[in-house]
Amino acid sequence: MEKNLKKINTSDENCPVRKTMSLVSGKWTLLILFQINDRTIRYGELKKTIPGISEKMLIQQLNFLVKNEFVSKKAYPEIPPKVEYTLTNLGLKTLPIIEQLAKFGLENLK
Amino acid sequence: MEKNLKKINTSDENCPVRKTMSLVSGKWTLLILFQINDRTIRYGELKKTIPGISEKMLIQQLNFLVKNEFVSKKAYPEIPPKVEYTLTNLGLKTLPIIEQLAKFGLENLK
DNA sequence: TTAGGTACTAACTAATTAGTTAGAATAACT
DNA sequence: AGTTATTCTAACTAATTAGTTAGTACCTAA
Numbered sequence: 001m002e003k004n005l006k007k008i009n010t011s012d013e014n015c016p017v018r019k020t021m022s023l024v025s026g027k028w029t030l031l032i033l034f035q036i037n038d039r040t041i042r043y044g045e046l047k048k049t050i051p052g053i054s055e056k057m058l059i060q061q062l063n064f065l066v067k068n069e070f071v072s073k074k075a076y077p078e079i080p081p082k083v084e085y086t087l088t089n090l091g092l093k094t095l096p097i098i099e100q101l102a103k104f105g106l107e108n109l110k
Numbered sequence: 111m112e113k114n115l116k117k118i119n120t121s122d123e124n125c126p127v128r129k130t131m132s133l134v135s136g137k138w139t140l141l142i143l144f145q146i147n148d149r150t151i152r153y154g155e156l157k158k159t160i161p162g163i164s165e166k167m168l169i170q171q172l173n174f175l176v177k178n179e180f181v182s183k184k185a186y187p188e189i190p191p192k193v194e195y196t197l198t199n200l201g202l203k204t205l206p207i208i209e210q211l212a213k214f215g216l217e218n219l220k
Numbered sequence: 221t222t223a224g225g226t227a228c229t230a231a232c233t234a235a236t237t238a239g240t241t242a243g244a245a246t247a248a249c250t
Numbered sequence: 251a252g253t254t255a256t257t258c259t260a261a262c263t264a265a266t267t268a269g270t271t272a273g274t275a276c277c278t279a280a
Binding site: 152153154165166169185188189190191192193 | 257
Binding site: 136138164170190191 | 237239
């Protein structure tokens with residue numbers, strides 16, 4: 001017999017919303033994931049798709065996302081450098097979150 | 111004929127994901143919305159459901175959410191004070207976002 | 221030999237966000 | 251008179267996050 005079947009539990013440090021947000025609440029994180037999406041994209045291309053982001057933030061976030069296995073990175077040993085980014089399986093699973101955020105924005109914010 | 115039918119646009123300042131995140135990316139914002147959910151809840155009760163939040167943050171976020179019409183507030187002219195919070199229609203529309211965040215956390219984060 | 225292209229790195233500063241501590245209001249109850 | 255209950259304020263500090271500026275590496279092409 002389950003002891004605790006109520007729908008809403010307290011949001012302590014184990015709360016899945018809290019844990020997820022701790023990974024994706026950065027200003028640029030979800031935008032980067034959204035732009036990579038289901039494609040393979042180079043650093044420079046990615047930068048163009050997110051106007052206003054600085055190189056520091058883009059790389060910092062990409063490193064973070066690679067470290068946390070949302071994104072995979074492939075560097076070609078060429079000069080000038082060529083680096084491609086793709087979403088991992090885990091990264092792809094963030095897309096439904098982003099879709100909901102986009103839907104909310106489109107329908108409710110001017 | 112539409113000129114721009116590609117699925118992914120650039121994420122500039124009009125990006126709906128960006129606009130939504132600018133409202134809900136705070137550390138406590140979505141937890142508060144999630145805890146209010148479809149019920150009417152008093153300040154003190156709400157506080158208990160989010161362990162670790164300080165009174166300052168709770169009230170600050172509640173004021174923010176009321177100002178932005180995610181939450182409505184009803185104060186009873188009693189002593190000691192009694193104040194009830196509920197989600198507005200707009201606030202209710204954030205629940206699908208939160209569900210996706212929870213789902214992601216439950217399925218992918220330990 | 222100089223400039224251009226690509227993906228970074230590092231040091232520093234600024235801005236935003238969150239946390240801490242103390243306390244106010246007021247009626248009822250002891 | 252003093253304690254309790256509840257919601258909220260204010261002043262201040264700390265921590266986190268983001269922005270700025272300058273520069274590196276290496277090959278190619280002008």
